[in-house]
Amino acid sequence: MLPGRFVGSRAACLAGVTTLCYETIPDVQLCETIPDVTVRQEKSPFIQACRREPVPYTPVWYMRQAGRSLPEYRKVREGVSMLDSCTRPDLITEITLQPLRRYDVDAAILFSDIVVPLRAVGIDVDIKAGIGPVVGTPIRASADLARLRPLEPGDVPYVTEAIRMLVTELDDRPLIGFAGGPFTLASYLVEGGPSKNHDRTKALMYGNPELWHALLGRLADITISFLQIQVAAGASAIQLFDSWVGAVGPDDYRHAILPHTSRIFSALRSTGVPCIHFGVGTGELLGLMGEAGADVVGVDWRIPLDEAVRRVEPGKALQGNLDPAVLLAPWDVVEERARDVLVRGRTAEGHVFNLGHGVLPETDPGILARLADLVHAESIQPET
Numbered sequence: 001m002l003p004g005r006f007v008g009s010r011a012a013c014l015a016g017v018t019t020l021c022y023e024t025i026p027d028v029q030l031c032e033t034i035p036d037v038t039v040r041q042e043k044s045p046f047i048q049a050c051r052r053e054p055v056p057y058t059p060v061w062y063m064r065q066a067g068r069s070l071p072e073y074r075k076v077r078e079g080v081s082m083l084d085s086c087t088r089p090d091l092i093t094e095i096t097l098q099p100l101r102r103y104d105v106d107a108a109i110l111f112s113d114i115v116v117p118l119r120a121v122g123i124d125v126d127i128k129a130g131i132g133p134v135v136g137t138p139i140r141a142s143a144d145l146a147r148l149r150p151l152e153p154g155d156v157p158y159v160t161e162a163i164r165m166l167v168t169e170l171d172d173r174p175l176i177g178f179a180g181g182p183f184t185l186a187s188y189l190v191e192g193g194p195s196k197n198h199d200r201t202k203a204l205m206y207g208n209p210e211l212w213h214a215l216l217g218r219l220a221d222i223t224i225s226f227l228q229i230q231v232a233a234g235a236s237a238i239q240l241f242d243s244w245v246g247a248v249g250p251d252d253y254r255h256a257i258l259p260h261t262s263r264i265f266s267a268l269r270s271t272g273v274p275c276i277h278f279g280v281g282t283g284e285l286l287g288l289m290g291e292a293g294a295d296v297v298g299v300d301w302r303i304p305l306d307e308a309v310r311r312v313e314p315g316k317a318l319q320g321n322l323d324p325a326v327l328l329a330p331w332d333v334v335e336e337r338a339r340d341v342l343v344r345g346r347t348a349e350g351h352v353f354n355l356g357h358g359v360l361p362e363t364d365p366g367i368l369a370r371l372a373d374l375v376h377a378e379s380i381q382p383e384t
């Protein structure tokens with residue numbers, strides 16, 4: 001091994017994946033290490049729950065906790081487009097940290113978007129305010145596939161730089177990296193924008209399996225690189241958001257999507273970081289989503305967590321699943337519903353408290369702060 005230092009994921013270092021965590025630098029002794037800021041993250045309740053280890057209390061974070069409902073987010077975003085803000089390490093760092101100043105959450109999630117790696121390889125995608133991702137020239141024929149070239153670390157230097165800054169700032173709180181799942185990314189590319197029923201995407205899946213698998217193969221390659229880059233920079237867990245995959249039934253999921261998702265999780269396995277797999281409306285897919293190889297299966301609010309436990313194979317932790325709309329109701333309703341989620345979550349081998357989908361823009365941040373405290377207080381375990 002050339003002289004250098006260990007950076008990034010402790011888990012990757014322990015797993016010996018030096019390409020992910022060893023940086024060669026001149027003028028240092030062999031194997032000199034920097035103070036490893038990620039070692040304490042291994043002992044954080046969030047990572048412990050993902051690994052199904054005993055926890056002092058149930059950890060909590062919120063999908064889409066950054067942005068949207070925070071006035072300080074809207075302030076720093078003034079005059080900066082969504083995707084431009086995702087390429088500025090200073091803004092990425094600031095926005096990622098904003099929710100942690102308000103809520104006692106157990107993890108941060110990187111401020112970015114699922115279309116960032118697509119734009120980084122040259123896809124003409126933009127995020128239009130109030131609409132979502134819009135793709136100028138959709139991908140619908142095999143000739144279009146060449147536009148989905150592999151992602152290199154040099155394509156997203158701002159992600160690496162932001163994560164390195166964040167890991168130092170966050171100290172013992174883990175940072176979750178993320179990427180879009182294959183069906184969800186394919187849907188934006190094929191439809192050309194947000195879609196209710198994903199009809200064109202499913203037409204391609206049913207009508208041209210060869211092109212479909214070639215497309216998902218390329219998306220999986222991009223996703224694997226994007227996630228590996230985040231772990232190499234210091235992310236201590238990752239979440240795959242296949243948000244819209246609930247649009248397909250179990251048989252189609254098994255044949256058309258699962259092989260690609262499995263390849264993503266297999267490629268991440270050697271990094272040693274816990275992987276979370278999430279989708280909306282996936283009650284009938286939960287077992288297969290577990291089989292795809294994640295450590296944690298994310299559950300939306302349509303199915304009680306104890307039922308999700310029965311549907312997911314043993315050896316998995318669960319994440320979820322308070323309906324985000326409950327947070328718009330009076331506090332006594334929030335309290336009652338949150339307690340119910342915690343009680344049902346106790347039947348899982350590991351439970352990370354979360355909403356069943358992202359924070360709604362109109363949510364009062366004060367309620368999110370109170371909810372994090374409630375989850376901790378209600379779940380505290382007596383020291384043994």
Ligand code: CP3
Nearest residue numbers: 063064065066067082109111112113114131132241243358
């Ligand atoms: O937790 C966080 O807040 C971290 C940041 C984050 C964003 N997007 C920032 C964002 C995360 C984790 C995402 C993931 C994402 N992006 C998903 C998966 C999660 C989910 O909600 O199911 C999806 C499907 C997208 C695609 C996307 N990006 C949509 C549909 C939209 C528009 C609707 C919306 O949520 O506002 C976006 C835009 C987007 N991504 C915004 C933010 C903060 C709003 C844009 C703005 O502030 O101008």
